[in-house]
Amino acid sequence: MMMNIKKIYKLIIKVSLLSGTIMLTTADMSLSQETPEVILEDREEMPELTAIQWYNQGVDEIEAGNYQAAINAFSESIKLDATDADAYYNRGYSYLVLEQFQAAINDYNQAVELNPEFAYAYGNRCYAYYQLKNYKNAVSDCSEAIKLEPNYPDFYIYRGNAKDDLEMHQAAILDYNEAIELNGNNAKAYYNRGLAYNRLGKSLKAVADYTKAIELNPNFADAYHNRGVTQFKLEEREKAIADLKKAATLFQSQGNTNNAQKALNTLTTLQDSR
Secondary structure (H helix, E strand, O other), rough: OOOEEEEEOOOOOOEEEEOOOOOOOOEEEEEOOOOOEEEEEOOOOOHHHHHHHHHHHHHHHHHHHHHHHHHHHHHHHHHHOOOHHHHHHHHHHHHHOOOHHHHHHHHHHHHHHHOOOOOOHHHHHHHHHHOOOHHHHHHHHHHHHHHHOOOOHHHHHHHHHHHHOOOHHHHHHHHHHHHHHHHHOOHHHHHHHHHHHOOOHHHHHHHHHHHHHHHOOOOOOHHHHHHHHHHHHOHHHHHHHHHHHHHHHHHHHHHHHHHHHHHHHHHHHHOOOO
């Protein structure tokens, strides 16, 4: 007996990293390396087994990390059943992971056309628009996702990130507040709110948020780096040095050599400024 497996991936939450200079400037936005959470549920048995078989193969390929193979499988499923919003959604997810953002948007367009209440499709399309620097569309899509799923904190984080890049820093902070209200253990919400506070010149609040992010995730290298930069602005030189050293060590242990070098460069600049 063949059962269709519906696989819905939660959003990929980005982490922001300030540039490696002492001045706090526009952040580089990067994709989180965490594996997205998976929700699996059974679906009623359907007569069109071939489309279901391709769909399930796509699910298996996603689970194995074979995203191009997943795209191929979902494409075959869509040829046989072009009315399955989940197939478009999961193919869009695969494109998203491969950073083919316009292709992902195209699939999410189809998913929401077939299912106008598909909150996660709006949320992931928000992320894709963000990566293409279309921040206004990102805000619009996350707002729609929030209408449909108001208790999912990641939608607020996404929208906050887009608002922050539109220089709507206070509005971004309000979204991060909502995310924290829904999940007080989300290190990235505190971290991104810290970035927004920095951009508003509220260094003490930024340090408090970076500290909370580190408390929740002791291996949060970006938070150590940006707390170190902010500590330097507050003339807390020794604390800044300690944070930047810790950031460099964590980045290196995590295989992020570029950011490790950024942290070391910032440390060198700080030490040379004596």
